[in-house]
Amino acid sequence: MKKHLITGLLIWVPLVITVWVLHTVINTLDQSLLLIPSQWHPDTLLGFHVWGLGTALAFLAVLVTGMIASNLLGQRLVRLWEHALGRIPVVRQIYTSVKQVSDTLLGPSGQAFRKAVLVEYPRQGSWTIAFVTGHPSGELQCHLPDDMVNVYVPTTPNPTSGFFLMMPRSAMRELEMPVDAALKHIISMGSLANDDSGSGAHPSGTDGVTTQPTTTT
Structure with missing residues (x-):
């Protein structure tokens, strides 16, 4: 029953x-x-x-x-x-x-939520999916190092709430999977298999991803 x-x-x-x-x-x-x-x-x-x-x-x-x-x-x-x-x-x-x-x-020229990335959050060694939302501008740009990126880290299973972070581009790894596939992965808490994620590169590989993030103090 x-x-x-x-x-x-x-x-x-x-x-x-x-x-x-x-x-x-x-x-x-x-x-x-x-x-x-x-x-x-x-x-x-x-x-x-x-x-x-x-x-x-x-x-x-x-x-x-x-x-x-x-x-x-x-x-x-x-x-x-x-x-x-x-x-x-x-x-x-x-x-x-x-x-x-x-x-x-x-907008067609907007870059928000056009790219899914992997970031170490909330601690080193723990990875989660985030979305690039742009670059720091104005006064923020004056106080931050170059090549900083704005990212949005959604919560699961409700991606409409999350955290806004500014981090160096070298601390993230770009993903080939589409944004909708990344959202499905987040909403399902990782339980849905993602077979259309592009090249399917492993985080430790080099295809379609950036270099290994470094730890700064």
Whole structure:
């Protein structure tokens, strides 16, 4: 009975969680219909509620916005919009901070979470997977040695929380595995075999990795 129960849970738990997440996301995006005037509301025009219509409209709005912002006129409108928001005292700090984070994570020129690496953490001889997020800048760059790298060390099984570290590039080892494969390895606490990790170099090898990290005092 225990074996059959566990087998049933392994089938139903991923399915239920997937349906719950999709249901929550779609219901949240459907709230975008509240921005439409009541006389033009789809529920009023059709006489019944179409589940998921708000999600489709939100996706279409984001797509059209991206298409408009990709041309020269759209880029000028975006700059004017950002300049107007930058003149509002409280909104300026919030919008600027959120935009910097979104540009770093989602922008095509951003380098955050584009490379998985191995770092010794939390002590020497203990290795974990981390993600390169950039390089120290500003005042930090003046107080740190050259060739320092920002890395994010996620926790398991929830990678949305973790630790931010600045360390020399020589103290890390670059991995060939894709970022999504590294995330699966972290979320599964290392229980999922990773067969698509590129060259599959061993930490003690030299293919695709940096030199052996050194200990400094």
